[in-house]
Amino acid sequence: MGTGIGARVKRKEDRRFITGKGKYTDDIRMENQAYAAFVRSPHAHAKVTGIDKSAALAMEGVIDVLDGHQLTGDGIGNLICGWAISSRDGSPMNMGAWSALATEKVRYVGDAVAVVIAESQALARQAAEMVEVSYEELPAAVFADKALQPGAPQVHDNAPGNLIFDWVIGEEEATEAALAGSAHVVDIDLTNNRLSPNPMEPRAAVATYDEAEDHYTLYTTSQNPHVARLVLSAFYQVAPEHKLRVIAPDVGGGFGSKIYIYPEEITCLWASMRTQRSVKWTGDRSEAFMTDAHGRDHISNVKLGFDADHRITGLKIETIANLGAYMSLFSSVTPTYLHATLYSGQYVIPHIFGNVKAVYTNTVPVDAYRGAGRPEACYMIERAMEVAARQLGVDPAELRRKNFINEFPYQTPVILTYDAGDFGGNLDKAMKAADVAGFAARKAEAAARGKLRGMGYSCYIEACGIAPSAAVGSLGSGVGLWESAEVRVNPVGTIEILTGSHSHGQGHETTFAQIVSDRFGVPMENVSIVHGDTDKVQFGMGTYGSRSGAVGMSAIVKAMDKIEAKVKKIAAHQLEASEDDIVIEGGEVKVKGTDRKLAWHEIGLAAYTAHNLPPDMEPGLKEGAFYDPSNFTFPAGCYIAEVEVDPDTGVTEIIQFTAADDFGTIINPMIVEGQVHGGVAQGIGQALLEQVVYDEDGQLITGSYMDYAMPRADDVPFYTIEHNTTVCPSNPLGIKGCGEAGAIGAPPAVINAITDAIGTDALSMPATPQKVWMALQSTASLQAAE
Amino acid sequence: MTQVTLTVNGKSVSRDVPDTMLLSEFLREELRLTGTHVGCDTSQCGACVVHLDGRAVKSCTALAVAHSGSAVTTIEGLASGKTLHPMQEAFNEHHGLQCGFCTTGMIMTGVDMVNRYKAAGKALTPEAIRKELEGNICRCTGYHNIVKAIEDAATRMDGMAQAAE
Amino acid sequence: MDMTGEYRIGAPRTEVWAALNDPAVLKACIPGCEELDKTSDTSFEAKVVQKIGPVKARFAGTVELANINAPESYTIQGEGNGGVAGFAKGAADVHLAENEDGSTTLSYEVHATVGGKLARLGSRLIDSTATKLATRFFEAFQAHLDPEAEAPRSDEDETDAAAGPSA
Incomplete structure (x- = not known):
């Protein structure tokens, strides 16, 4: 099958990882390196009344202890949210100030108040314990619904009632009227549980200030080093962009949590200037739980109306979204435009209205986590569809099928225009692979063993690529969401691809090389991918939102188009043929229908020797491109979970998990399936296991x-993966994206399966054995009472 | 400070280190063998697994001084020159890794698991592999391909054992 | 976290009350107490070492006596800062009732909270640890006043005896 598009090429990057030679941020050691440890608030909400550094400063090997007053005094700016959202009354969102080191007030457990710089990590941590911070404790607002109630503690003075914005989408009156005229309305309250992203590599930063050049270098665990540099420069005033190099080397997973620029990176950069030392900070897992942006945390009410023929009439969703103590970089767009624009799901819904209230609480900031707003939307729609089927007494697959969108393009009532899809085909593939026909027999067999077997569907759709820059700009984005690429053909014909995308597990070094190999017939090993360094790659928007394929690779294709044009000109000139007759095949550049040809490397050499180029042609063979998508992409699919519940213990076992996805063109099925496996596992984690818990005082107890x-490993099954491809019409490769689908589609499939098994819909995530058992007891007692 | 002498990947090394230094820290900071990763602080994630006198241990839970005189194999010592260990090959073959951070611990755990099952004459089924991976967390792969890789490596390691005989 | 308990002490109420106000007795009975210095009639400064789950810390803090209704009841409240281990604070309403046989029944209601690393790493163990600490305090207190009473249960455990990673 070779190495072209569609081949299951083994990953090029694996060798360094399986031999322990990967280079992660914490593996980097600079000369003259010192270590940072942060002094963090043990209180959820308190005034900082004093910081006594004397004992720490007196310790041998402590270089400095720095606080927020010094930081702001040096002109370091506050952290910002990069997407402006307005309330329904037109007022702008209420963004409270967020200093990298707190000055007057701490607002969550883990909020940093000072940093110790010392000769060793152990010493820095010991000294951090010696910094005495005096606090005047304040009552804490911890839960989003309670934080909105009158008299709740105020997190930020400029967000009265802790309300950040009160945002709406769709048509309120028409939706209310549609619901009022419905034959049946499903009305359910749902909670989307708060999660901690947990990439296995904790965040880290190594900052170096070069006084002679007045230049900074930052190695950091980032999904988007260029965005980091932009924000560090333009907003946090650490250094102008040309004086700041940001390198994201091997990064051990991100899942969204490494998009953001956190206080620690800012502080390390600033401290390196202050102390004239390289400053390294490596977070531990405890700090990751305390300070990495959490995900989800929505409380919602869903009303879904049907007519007598079981066609959907309207959908109304009201949501309270907990954004934590400060507005993180994309915190505002995650529960709004990345979320409510997907309320239509895969269905024809004539009228939709959504209202999202975003709320400050004394908890760590909440931002995009794998799926980012779309899992929350999918969960509500797919739970509501399943509940509707149960209430209407119809087959859940057929209820979905009856309401599917079948004609494209389809304009939803909530902004998006779906460009292509085959929802019925996805459902068919999934049902066949999951052997839905044989489910009744399996359920009976399980019952004979005393087990409750259930099946649940989820037909998800997501909007990926995060697209046209002008469109997102009109919706409040502070950045453009294009991608850049540069293709450098060397004199010997080898190729370097510089990309603004960043790989932290996605396998770009392989997939990106595949499309180049496919296009030019150059062997994979002659193509290398350069990414993650602002000194090497001019600019880029990084990797999140399943955008590296649809947007990042499209930019590479555009740059390859330009290379191809120049190659053809050179070949036509040298082979004395018309450009139109030149073809590139199998590593050769040929004149169609003749035996005249040049080897690929001969073109490279010709371009750089420049001895015989067409008149007016510049030497060299290097082209760049910026690709700005014309639309979002719309990956969609159908997931079916089959579970068995042990009624004695409430333990759920996932017997079978089937995914039929439509990701458009697939470059490397092996890698794409790996993305689905990982996404589904995170979705199963959300459905069965994961929950960040704060107690009522705002103490983080997970x-x-x-x-x-x-x-x-023994919480999850082997997954069955099917593909059903409709090509995405908006980008040159026809790619839709695959990174988040599993995390979006899996939770409702699992919960729908468990609720099917236990016979009640009163079950929230995570469906722990205790909750499942309790739900079973309540249905048992109801049945007994009947 | 106490002198610690270890045989690491076949070479004898000696360092004066604080009594509080963990084996993971000794390997990473003293020997700069950074393939051993630290992913948590409660001995749960398994990214730091190395072989200590032939047994898999979490090096973040072992004090360096407590093991002076022992032999340690880290991920860097698993391959024979340019020839990868069958477990490493299998992880590549089955796409058993994505970001690579948990991978080194997974591979070391996998090798130990296969060795123990072989020594006991027990079959290493997928179910057994999943149970044995209790102490290793991966956030990327959903474990599907890790289980496949270890299962396949067990077969490949049979070949290796036979070739050695 | 809330808990309640009751002890019958074979000593008259006035004696029990006096002991409850005696720093030397309190120091001897508070598990892990290294120092307890009286700073006024109703306040003390204390240093206490505790281990809760994986977190071991030396707490420096204050103890205040309030709502004093001698010799019947008071509220003993304290808060301690364990540095990076976090903090703990709590209050116990202690009530003494005279029994017909001349003994005294001591009953208490405690409300306590913890924060920081203690909450993050040790929260699963807080309830059981706190119950154990309260039990040990009151059993020691009972034994001090009433050596004849049944010996306290021997539940010397890892709480402060065993070595562990310190915070």
């Missing part, structure tokens, strides 16, 4: 892997 249940 602060380690002892208390936060990560999915482990």
Whole structure:
């Protein structure tokens, strides 16, 4: 099958990882390196009344102890949210100030108040314990619904009632009227549980200030080093962009949590200037739980109306979104434009209205986490559809099928225009692979063993690529969402691809090389991918929102178009043929229908020797491109979960998980399936295991892997993966994206399956054995009472 | 400070280190063998697994001084020159890794698991692999391909054992 | 976290009350107490070492006596800062009732909270640890006043005896 588009090429990057030679941020050691440890608030909400550094400063090997007053005094700016959202009354969102080191007030457990710089990590941590911070405790607002109630503690003075914005989408009156005229309305309250992203590599930063050049270098665990540099420069005033190099080397997973620029990176850069030392900070898992942006945390009410023929009439969703103590970089767009624009799901819904209230609480900031707003939307729609089927007494697959959108393009009532899809085909493939026909027999067999077997569907759709820059700009984005690429053909014909995308597990070094190999017939090993360094790649928007394929690779294709044009000109000139007759095949550049040809490397050499180029042609063979999508992409699919519940213990076992996805063109099925596996596991984690817990005082009590249940190998099954491809019409490769689908589609499939098994819909995520058992007891007692 | 002497990947090394230094820290900071990763602080994630006198241990839970005189194999010592260990090959073959951070611990755990099952004459089924991976967390792969890789490596390691005989 | 308990002490109420106000007795009975210095008639400064789950810390803090209704009841409240381990604070309403046989029944209601690393890493263990600490305090207190009473249960455990990673 070779190495072209569609081939299951083994990953080029694996060798360094499987031999322990990967280079992660914490593996980097600079000369003259010192270590940072942060002094963090143990209180959820308190005034900082004093910081006594004397004991720490007196310790041998402590270089400095720095606080927020010094930081702001040096002109370091506050952290910002990069997407402006307005309330329904037109007023702008209420963004409270966020200093990298708190000055007057701390607003969540873990909020940094000072940093110790010392000769060793152990010493820095010991000294951090010696910094005495005096606090005047304040009552804390912890839960989003309570934070909105009158008299709740105020997190930020400029967000009265803790309300950040009160945002609406769609048509309120028409939707209310549609619901009022419906034959049946499903009305359910749903909670989307708060999660901690947990990439296995904790965040880290190594900052170096070069006084002679007045230049900074930052190695950091980032999904988007260029965005980091932009924000560090333009907003946090650490250094102008040309004086700041940001490098994201090997990064051990991100899932959204490494998009943001956190206080620690800012502080390390500033401290390196202050102390004239390289400053390294490596977070531990406890700090990751405390300070990495959390995900989800929505409380919602869903009303879904049907006519007598079981066609959807309207959908109304009201949501309270907890954004934590400060507005993180994309916190505002995650529960709004990345979320409510997907309320139509895969269905024809004539009228939709959504209202999202975003709320400050004394908890760590909440931002995009794998799926980012779309899992929350999908969960509501797919739970509501399943509940509707149960209430209407119809087959859940057929209820979905009856309401599917079948004609494209389809304009939803909530902004988006779906460009292509085959929802019925996805459902068919999934049902066949999951052997839905044989389910009744399996259920009976399970019952004979005393087990409750259930099946649940989820037909998800997501909007990926995060697209046209002008469109997102009109919706409040502070940045453009294009991608850049540069293709450099060397004199010997080898190729370097510089990309603004960043790989932290996605396999770009392989997939990106595949499309180049496919296009020019150059062997894979002659193509290398350069990414993650602002000194090498001019600019880029990074990797999130399943955008590296649809947007990042499209930019590479555009740059390859330009290379191809120049190659053809050179070949036509040298082979004395018409450009139109030149073809590139199998590593050769040929004149169609003749035996005249040049080897690929001969073109490279010709371009750089420049001895015989067409008149007026510049030497060299290097082209760049910026690609700005014309639309979002719309990956969609159907997931079916089959579970068995043990009624004695409430333990759920996932027997079978089937995914039929439509990701458009697939470059490397092996890698795409790996993305689905990982996404589904995170979705199963959300459905069964994971929950960040704060107590009523705002203390984080899931602060380690002892208390936060990560999915482990025996919590998940082998997955069955099917593909059903409709090509995406808006980008040159026809790619839709695959990184988030699993995390979006899996939770409702699992919960729909469990609720099917236990016979009640009163079950929230995570469906722990205790909750499932309790739900079973309540249905048992109801049945007994009947 | 106490002198610690270890045989690491076949070479004898000696360092004066604080009594509080963890084996993971000794390997990463003293020997600069950075393939051993630290992913948590409660001995749960398994990214730091190395072989200590032939047994898999979490090096973040072992004090360096407590093991002076022992032999340690880290991920860097698993391959024979340019020839990868069958477990490493299988992880590549089955796409058993994505970001690579948990991978080194997974591979070391996988090798130990296969060795133990072989020594006990027990079959290493997928179910057994999943149970044995209780102490190793991966956030990227959903475990599907890790289980496949270890299962396949067990077969490949049979070949290796036979070739050695 | 809330808990309640009751002890019958074979000593008259006035004696029990006096002991409850005696720093030396309190120091001897508070598990892990290293120092307890009286700073006024109703306040003390204390240093206490505790281990809760994986977190071991030396707490420096204050103890205040309030709502004093001698010799019947008071509220003993304290807060301690364990540095990077976090903090703990709590209050116990202690009530003494005279029994017909001349003994005294001591009853208490405690409300306590913890924060920081203690909450993050040790929260699963807070309830059981706190119950154990309260039990040990009151059993020691009972034994001090009433050596004849049944010996306290021997539940010397890892709470402060065993070595562990310190915070």
